Amino acid sequence: MKFLELIDKRKSTRSFTEKQIxxxxxxxxxxxxxxxxxxxxxxxxxxxxxxxxxxxxxxxGAALSGLFTDAAGMNRLLREAGVIVALVNEKMKISARAGxxxxxxxxxxxxxGIAGEHFILQAAELGIGTCWVGWFNEKKVKxxxxxxxxxxxPCLIAMGxxxxxxxxPKKRKPLDEIMSFDEY
Ligand SMILES: Cc1cc2nc3c(=O)[nH]c(=O)nc-3n(C[C@H](O)[C@H](O)[C@H](O)COP(=O)(O)O)c2cc1C
Numbered sequence: 001m002k003f004l005e006l007i008d009k010r011k012s013t014r015s016f017t018e019k020q021i022x023x024x025x026x027x028x029x030x031x032x033x034x035x036x037x038x039x040x041x042x043x044x045x046x047x048x049x050x051x052x053x054x055x056x057x058x059x060x061g062a063a064l065s066g067l068f069t070d071a072a073g074m075n076r077l078l079r080e081a082g083v084i085v086a087l088v089n090e091k092m093k094i095s096a097r098a099g100x101x102x103x104x105x106x107x108x109x110x111x112x113g114i115a116g117e118h119f120i121l122q123a124a125e126l127g128i129g130t131c132w133v134g135w136f137n138e139k140k141v142k143x144x145x146x147x148x149x150x151x152x153x154p155c156l157i158a159m160g161x162x163x164x165x166x167x168x169p170k171k172r173k174p175l176d177e178i179m180s181f182d183e184y
Contacts, residue, residue, distance in 0.1 A: 013129025016160030032122035039107035040096035062140035081158035129162035
């Protein structure tokens, strides 16, 4: 598949079949993430793959608790997904941390976003659907997964085989709205 075709194929999947994802395919996705660039090559990430059914239900329940109770059904996809991946933001190297303070930019969030997208694009190539989930009860999910208190989980990725092909064209801003040459 050509690169742009793959990019176009990747869409948020919110409805999954029961078909299980093979461990080797999950590992391919993590390998794609592992090769991602990061500020000072800090690689400030850990991918916690939740595939045990009972544990996965606990994570979905924790994610959708409290303020994040899913009244609108928006993130019910977490219950349907066969696998939930927690992207844990690990500490950056000292050089990247110093740079982040001086520049006032949290590079580790950029790093984890890039690595997460590598993961997701590899999944798309394998025909596996994914959805980023940023709206969830992070504190409760950390407890279930025994993530140290000082670390964050900025996002989850829900994974599974899509129930149906999504042929809807992507809604995106036009090129001329998002780019300019030579000045702002
Ligand atoms: C950081 C981030 C957080 C997101 N959080 C959620 C979420 O909590 N629930 C959800 O259904 N989709 C979530 N999404 C998916 C976006 O809604 C989706 O990517 C966007 O609408 C574009 O659609 P597409 O992914 O199908 O191209 C998130 C995406 C990103 C990148």
